[in-house]
Amino acid sequence: MDLIPRVRRGQVAGGRAELGAGPRLVVGAGAEGAARWMRTVLAPATGVEFDGEPDGPAVHLAVDEALGREAYRLTVTPGGVRLTGGDAAGVFWAAQTMRQLLGPGAFRKAPLPGAAPWTLPVCDIEDRPRFHWRGFMLDVARHFMPKDGVLRHLDLMAAHKLNVLHLHLTDDQGWRPEIARYPRLTEVGGWRHRTKVGLRESPLWDERPHGGCYSQDDLREIVAYAAARFITVVPEIDIPGHSQAAIAAYPELGNADVVDTAALPVLDHWGVNPNVLAPTEATVRFYENVLTELLDVFPGTFFHIGGDECPKEQWRASPAAQARIAELGAGDEDGLQSALIRHFDRWLADRGRRLIGWDEILEGGLAQGAAVSSWRGYAGGVAAARAGHDVVMCPQSQVYLDWRQADGPDEPVPISHVRTLEDVYRFEPVPAELTAAEAEHVIGTQANVWTEVLDSPRAVDYAVYPRLAALAEVAWSQLPPPAERDWPDFEARMGTHYARLDALGVEYRPPGGPRPWQRRPGVPGRPLEGPPPIV
Known part of the structure; x- marks a missing residue:
């Protein structure tokens, strides 16, 4: 059946069942979302109208909680099709599998003239995900999308049964979300x-100037569109590093006692940047106000x-930061960052939310409710899981999709070590050294794509696909x-x-290497030799 992600159990009886031009949808309670998607996406792609006669062929959609969260069963017989999910999401994932079974043409926006009748293999499939956090991180701060x-x-993402979009919304090079209380964040920091x-x-x-921002209504639309596909959007607002765009908009956020923050522009180049937030009460209140709007x-x-x-260089040189360390009893600069993280962890928890951050938030101690995105190899995730924190495994050595896909001169803007499609397919999110109880804290995995050198949607497509398909199988199967x-x-x-990717219009990297227009001759990257270290 050539399904991706691979299903847990699939039996093919032989033969194919014709869907027909007008099967009717029989929709049980809880399955309305999948039915809506089939009518608005699958019907235009195939030309099949799901509004047939009451006594005609039927596609049944139902929820049976006994199957479990996000699990589904898909049964195709000559008499009809039945999609049953353990919950609403499970029915939706069953519909995604049905789409793959119909063939690549089902991934287009409209049916091709003269296409053969739509058929499905007679089969019985039972499936459920390994992880409930199956993510993709998209950096829209470095290059706006x-x-x-x-x-x-x-x-x-929905076509690959991924269910978490981690949106990297702010960085030194750009601030993307509208904040009504602080309009200069996008007016100045947005480009x-x-x-x-x-x-x-x-x-x-x-x-050329570069920029862009999302209004809060834009972001609400993204959230609603994602929710209709059973995807959760996790926003990221960087605190306290990667913040020069915010400081350019509001210089009082920076360490003005050691640097002329009024002269700082939105950063126009890449790398770790020394201009970080001042750890003052005023800065904390500012970001509380930002988060209040975004929540x-x-x-x-x-x-x-x-x-x-x-x-931490500016904090070491800043009398105000040193006074803050003494005031909080933080001990040193790492303790000061930990105090900031702990504050926002409590602040979010008081509002019914959970903080998650990159594995540096472990330094200086970590509030118990926080979760960790382990990016610097496996070590941070191992330490977090052993300390009782939930972990999303996304080590750069395995699933950073801006890393180059092959050795050789044709790879566009070659970054770091080679990570092939096979490398991503062989990624294992749960470190072997964890006990069974500790491994329960690995709540999922995601692939990250940073866009410093990915300056167009075509470049993002090339970096992300087909490797995200491999990550989807790792996360689901x-x-x-x-x-x-x-x-x-x-x-x-x-x-x-x-x-299928061709039908969707995805400009992926072909197995044989980049097409001529996917190359970037003359633009140097930073290729590294040998295999990446696994830490």
């Missing part, structure tokens, strides 16, 4: 005068506050250990999946 592009990625092309070693610049926009449980790559995984089987199934 217009709203329609984000909605498109939500459709692509930069020019942009480095390539990484720091590159002498090239794009002298009204993003209803999900988790809120990401970054916490990574916060150089109960696979054997990495060394025992059937790579030839996955590679063969990808042969069909490439046709």
Whole structure:
């Protein structure tokens, strides 16, 4: 059946059942979301109207809680189709599997003239996810992606049964969400005068201004569109590092006693940046006000506050920061960052939410309710799980999709080590050294795509696909250990999946290497030799 992600159990009886031009949908309580998606997406793609006669062929959609969260059963017989989910999401994932069974043409926006009748293999499939956090992190701060592009990625995620979109909304190079109380965050912080092309070693610049922002209604639309596809949007607002765009808009947020913050622009190049937030009460109140507005926009449980790559040099030199350390009894600069994280952890918990941050938030101690995105290898996730914190495993050595996909001169803006499709397929989110109880804290995994050198939707497509399809299988399917995984089987199934991506208009990296227009000759990256360290 060439399904991706691979299903847990699938039996094919032989033969195919014709869907017909007008089967009717029989929709049980709780299955309305999947039915709506079938009528608004699958029907236009196939030309099949799901409004047939009462005594005609039927597609039954129902919820049976006994199956469990997000699980489903899909049964196709000559007499009809039945999609049963353990909950509303399970019915929706069953509909995604049905779409794959119909063939690549079902992934288009309209049916092709003269297409053969739509049929499904007679089969019985039972499936459920391994993890309930199956994520994709999209960096829209470094290079802005217009709203329609984000909605498109939500459709692509749904097609791969991914259910968490982690939106990286702020950084040194741009502030994207509208904050009504602080309009300069987008008016000033939302754009930069020019942009480095390539990484720091590159002498090239794009002298065009770059920017963009999302109104709060734009973000509410993204959240609603995601929810209709059973995807949760987790916003990220960086605190206290990666904050120069905010400081450019409101200089009082920076360490003005050691640097002329009024002269700081939105950053136009890449790398770890020393200009971080001042750890004052005024800064804390400012970000509480920011988060208050965004909590009204993003209803999900988790809120990401970054916490990574916060150089402490300015705090060491700042009399105000040193006084703050003494006032809080924080001990040192790491303790000061920990105090900030703990404050926002309590603040979010008081409002029924949970803080999540990059694994640097472990430094100096971590509030018990916080969860960790483990990016610097496995070590942070192991430490967090052993300390009783929930973990999303996303080590850069395995699932950073901006890393180059092959060795050789044709790979566009080559970043770091080579991470092939097979490498991502063999990624294992749960470290072997964890006990069974500790492993329960690994609540899921995600792939991250940073967009410093991905300056267009086409470049993002090239970096993300097909590798995100492999991550989707790792996150959904109960696979054997990495060394025992059937790579030839996955590679063969990808042969069909490439046709689905073609139908969806995804400009993925072909197995044989980049097409001529996907190359970026003359733009240096930072390729590293040998395999990446696993830490």
